[in-house]
Amino acid sequence: MSPMSPRTLRPRASGWSPDSLPNLALWLDASQAASVTLNGSTVSEWRDRRAAVTAKMTQATAAQQPAWVASSKNGLGGINFSANRIVNASGLASLDQPTTYFTVFQAPTTAGSWAFFDGSVTRQHVFGNAQTEFRMFAGSTLGPVAIVGSVWYAAVLVYNGASSQLRLNTKTATTGNPGANAVSGLLIGSANGVRGDVNEFGVVSRAVTDAEANRLLDYMAKKWAIALT
Numbered sequence: 001m002s003p004m005s006p007r008t009l010r011p012r013a014s015g016w017s018p019d020s021l022p023n024l025a026l027w028l029d030a031s032q033a034a035s036v037t038l039n040g041s042t043v044s045e046w047r048d049r050r051a052a053v054t055a056k057m058t059q060a061t062a063a064q065q066p067a068w069v070a071s072s073k074n075g076l077g078g079i080n081f082s083a084n085r086i087v088n089a090s091g092l093a094s095l096d097q098p099t100t101y102f103t104v105f106q107a108p109t110t111a112g113s114w115a116f117f118d119g120s121v122t123r124q125h126v127f128g129n130a131q132t133e134f135r136m137f138a139g140s141t142l143g144p145v146a147i148v149g150s151v152w153y154a155a156v157l158v159y160n161g162a163s164s165q166l167r168l169n170t171k172t173a174t175t176g177n178p179g180a181n182a183v184s185g186l187l188i189g190s191a192n193g194v195r196g197d198v199n200e201f202g203v204v205s206r207a208v209t210d211a212e213a214n215r216l217l218d219y220m221a222k223k224w225a226i227a228l229t
Contacts, residue, residue: 016215018102018202019050026055026092026186026203031076031223036068043068043079046087055091057188066189072197073104073152074225081194086187088120094184097138098160098207099124102216104224106196107131109150115192117201120185124159124178127192136166139179150196154220154228156213159183163207169221170229171214199224 018027029049030036037045042065047056059065066085072078081087101117108114108131116126125137133144138159145166147153158165161180165173188198200220208216221228 016219018216018219021204021208021212021216023205024202025095025205026089026201027053028057028201030069030072030078030199033077036077036079038068039065041068042066043087046079048091053091055089057087057089059085059087066198069197072199073106074223076199076224078106078197078199080197081189083193083195084191085189085193086191087189089186092186092203094122094182095203095205096182097124097180098158098163099183100159100204100206100208100213101155101157102200102202102204102220103155103157103198104200104220104226105153105155105194105198107134107147107149107151107153108195110195111149112195113192114195115190116194116198117186117188118190119181119183120187122182122184124181124183126157127190131195134166134168136164136176136178138164138181138183140177142166142174142176142178145174152224152226154217154224154226156208156216158207158213160207165213167213167217169217169226171217173210173213 067080069078135143
């Protein structure tokens, strides 16, 4: 029997990706190794996967560079942000609310407080005072929402004042008001660190619709082998 055609073996494209979203300001995707610059085994630059977009995360200080993980989740690449791993955005303007983030991340693998992303000038922030909680902040706090340490999450977070929404591995939104801050000086990690891998991270400079949030969750869950509830 002749071998099966590689075209036959290749998964069929869904026809949809985050690039279909209007106002997509940043799209970091560690499954695209060409978008990552390594300094040995650590990451000095993580660029938007779209070649025409100049936005990127950079870290010139070797001691604060996150670690490259060649096979992080579902056989795809990831970036490990342990303690004191801080990566700063460039080419990304200050964003007033509403703002949407979508991301695939591993909840902290060790106990204690943690921080995911923040603005170093004006703040939209995700953090937890414990390994098992997730909070949105933009001057106030939405949460905590319970998470499980070391578990993988596909998340869609809409910062939109009193109409803000949080989705973690579910299409059912938790709503509340984390405050009205804009974000500028965006960074991933902090002195406390994410303490897990971050494999995809995007920013949309508007509030996505419920239908768009669901498409993002379906896209991330299928790509990274994450179960939605």
